[in-house]
Amino acid sequence: MAGRRDAILTRDKNHQITASRIAIAVFVGVLLGCIFAFFSPHGFFTSIPTPPILNHKVALSACETPEQLNALKLNIQSAKEKNSDLKKEVKSLMERLRLAEQGKGHAREQFVVLGENHKAGPFGTVKALRTNPPVIPDESVNPRLAKLLEEVAIYKEVVVVLANTNVLEMLEVWFTNVKRVGILNYLVIALDDKIQEFCKSNDVPVYRRDPDEGVDLIAKSGGNHAVSGLKFRILREFLQLGYSVLLSDVDIVYLQNPFDYIYRDSDVESMSDGHNNYTAYGYNDVFDEPSMGWARYAHTMRIWVYNSGFFYIRPTLPSIELLDRVADRLSKEKAWDQAVFNEELFSPSHPGYDGLHAAKRTMDMYLFMNSKVLFKTVRKDDKLKKLKPVIVHVNYHPDKLVRMKAVVEFYVNGKQDALDSFPDGSD
Template sequence: MPSYDDSTGKSKITEAKTRYTVLASFFAIGLCLGIVISERIYVQKRAVIPKPRQLVSEIASRMHVGHHTAIAGPRNELEAYLMKIAPQKELLLAVANKNTMWDGMLDTFTQGFKRAKVSNHMVLALDQETVSWCQQNGINVFMMNVTIAASQKGTGDNHAVSALKFGILRNFVELGWAVLLSDVDIAIFQNPFEHLYRDSDVEGMSDGFDERTAYGSIEGFDDPSMGWGRYAQYYKHFNMNSGLFYIKANNRTLELLTRLETRLSKEKYWDQTAYNEEIFFLSHGNYRSPQVSVRVMDIDQFMNSKRLFKDIRHRSKDQQPPLPVMVHINYHPDKHERLKAVIQYYIGGNEHALDSFPGGSEPGTR
């Protein structure tokens, strides 16, 4: 039988394996190079992506929430005092000067701290007379030297002081404290911290006096000239009151306060109007809103004086809502007299305490 030499076949197989190994090596090297090049391209492209607005980055660098612990010690006198009186990082704050003491308004207001057992309270005093009065009456007080902006001079003491509060609040928010800001024309009946939802950046009282005006409603607009498209809808609600609101400590609220402080230092403008514009004006074009989330306080728990004097007091007792948390005399100029009467009406046992007051500011109105 003829003999077969298989050496040629074996050599072909060996050559094929060698070629495969070489090709596989080249493929692996190419894959690695591709990954390296792709990563470099990604890094280079990331470098040219536009950065956030400068204001936001400045806010972030100033915001201390989550970046500081009590172990490190307080950073300033304000934080040291806050750690003492409000260790849970929530504070009921009122801004006051000596003018609020002249007719006893500050005394009537601060009695609410004691009545509702609000230990985490503070009066931010603008002068030494207010500091001394608070110390004599057992009220937590801290003095801050602030200057009324030239743009606010001539607006009246109340409005000028009110315009300062956003800059004052910024100091607290920067340190990480949430603040329930309160004007002094408010009666406190219950601890407000037990009635907050805390699910929004800003939780505030409305100037609305019923469900539609406070919580909002969809309204219709009719333009007959548009024919088929004559009807359109829009959303409407009353403004939030800048004299009673709870504000969380985060980057969005810090930006809101920074904008308001800057704006009111340059413009002769009512602080409440600016407050609502900054919260509710929608982002458009080159304008970006602070994008804070908002909750309206319950109108029967955090009640304004129009709702009380024009509606609630005229209802029979069994149809009236339970004891409110706070009542704000925001609609009427005779603030202190009404404030004292409201306290007598709700906890003084005098169901006729409000009878002598007109519903509005004009005599005879109901």
């Protein structure tokens, strides 16, 4: 028994020694590994670098000869140049299209409709043409004016006012407020030398027409109505040169830029002499004739006239025909230009007369405000008084200068009682 026990003890002792050696070996290995890792973090051997992945273009280029590469480069450069030229051409065409459309797209619609015949669409979807195409500009009509308009006009649009010495003070109020609201594209047609020098001294764009017998006499000494008739002859040259004109009388106060509020979808856009929605935009007026018995009531359509002292006119054939008709009648008849202007614009074709086929639009009467609307209605209404019109035309009152100054005091300087002292009408 003693021998067996000694053998077991000896074996256990050997196992303990072996386990101790293994533990020491493991510890030493771990220690050496930590030391090697600290002093040589990338290992003792350098790995073979992985070749870079070539992109598709490089792979293709490797297959090309130098001559082929040069040819490809030339083709690419040529394509870029052609693309650049195409972009310039497209830009030029788009600019011409934008000018022709005047920002509204109606010229494009007309081109599409006139280019081919169409079937009528579903109920409620059919829209007729509203905008006539502009005329081709003809600079030979007046090269001097054409050169001036290139400098003054913006997007082929310009405000035009005619003035002689009789309205010098009103003209000063006129262009002072035009400048104040930031209108740059405006032009004074000087009808005498004094107005021309006055405009030049105040840095106002001015155009003096060449002397013209008869016309020149009216320009220098004529009153408001005579000068108003003259403007239709002068405006024709602007339209022939391809410019849209916002024709303005001198008794107008500008409070905002009118070009921001024009639709440009008609041959003529005009402010109205109407003083409410019915008179400005049209209404059904019933005429009563009792002697007719059962048919005593006759329905009529009524609208108050357009004001010939403030209207926007596009360079179209119907517009030029309108100016020709009015100017011709005024040269032969003793008539008011505004009455003739509206008769030619609204009279329909009938036996012995061919009506004018011109599209027309009535301006918003609260934005393009006549003085009847202002003094009879707006100044007495707390809500309407807060509205800022685009222009105020002192067309209903003879004391124009003082009322123009009062309009400036009220809308520009904020003097709330500036309009109170004036009567609704004239004394």
